[in-house]
Amino acid sequence: MTLSHDLAGTGPSTVLLLHSGVCDRRMWDGQFHALAGAGHRVVRCDLRGFGDSPIDAPHTHAEDVRELLDHLGAERAAVVGSSFGGQVALELAALHPGRVRALALLAPAVPGMEPGDELRAWGAREDALVEAGDLDAAVELNVDTWLGPEASEPARALVREGQRRAFDLQLAAPEEHHPVTPEVTRDDLARIQAPALVAVGAHDLPDFRAIADDLARLLPAARHVDLAWAGHLPALERPEETARLLVDFLAEEALRMPGLSPGAPSR
Template identity: 55%
Template sequence: MTLAYDVAGDGPAVLLLHSTVVDRRMWDPQVPALTAAGYRAIRCDLNGFGETPLPTGLYSDADDVIALLDDLGVDRFRLVGASGGGKVALEVAARWPSRVSALLLLATAVAGFEPGPELRAYGEREDALLEAGDLDGAADLNAEVWVGPEATDQIRSRVRVMQRHIFDVQVGVDEEPEQIRHQFDLNAIAARTLLVTGAHDLPDFTAIADRLAATLPDAERLDLSWAGHLPSMERPDLLNPVMLEFLAG
């Protein structure tokens, strides 16, 4: 599978992996900041998101991301992942530790985490809407749950549009593809890591970040008092300086 992507700027590579509520357009506010700081910003749509169609049969987002970087001639890179994109970023950093020089995770998910009551309740509400064929209602729900109080109505609308497109791509397919579950050890991650969470997000993501901070060899924690689940969209003016300072090391 060839992932849809775009590249901007020159210099050290920064790979941006989007949340699975949205697509690579979530990084629109970060790309100009990265290029102005002298980085080469690479962002892609994971399988079944944005302009990348849902694959048929077995697939691996992590394998496809590495294949994309190989095609671009990128060996060493900094890695930024949000939510579900953070889960992919963790796999990439664990399986190819020598290639990742820095790992910034925003409200990251992680494989094998047992969801708490609030996250389960959200999932049940979304499932009910999708089963009823109310894709617009499900998109509205996601924009309500995953966007923090500092975001404008315009940002909330952008999240709703991207999530609605995801449903168009993924819902009702004849045969759902299956992710390849590679075995990897998070302790293999060598990159210095910053785990960022938002005080207005669901508590699961704080618990995940706290657990990872205690597991990863070189990790720091940062909780943003103003943020929800998508701080890079909600307040890029506040998130971008955090990102650039960390990436600069």
């Protein structure tokens, strides 16, 4: 199955946007066309079990993403991942390093992460609400947990819709179709050579602030950015500022790769 996706722009470099686990590809509305306008060919997709991508077979998210790049004829891409999408981006870079030319990670999760007390408490509360059949309350728990103080009501509505859609798709899927998590170790992550931006919000959960600190030390070519205004989903909380952050990072990386300058062949 080819993941549901949108395309914009015709630039020489491909940028792939991977959404968080409480959203779908619409979370990139504030960055999608800005990145295309900056000279990139931009792809945003729904991972399987989110948005318009159904769960129809056993799958591995990173391999689904690789197959999407194959389908689009994109040999390499800069991959932007938010939260769970950041984990998928890291898995792709570890498993298929030649496919990833740069990483922009916004409050990323990491493969095999062990939750701290606050994240564990959130997970237990969500599980209890889902098991009780109170999906509306589970949705609101996620809206309240993952959006920072500057999130607008439209942003909250988008998370509300995306999370409810994810619950509906994932709870209806047979167990044998659940995602298979690839084995990616800390040593595998330390071997990722792609330039990386690791951004995290001051209002995010402690787990994700600690992950960002650790990744900035672990990845050989990483730059760490603290966003004083952000919660867990900066792309929704300050869309224009997040777009500038991504455009500037990718422009800096393009200067180091002459083959991606304007007028270079598409790849």
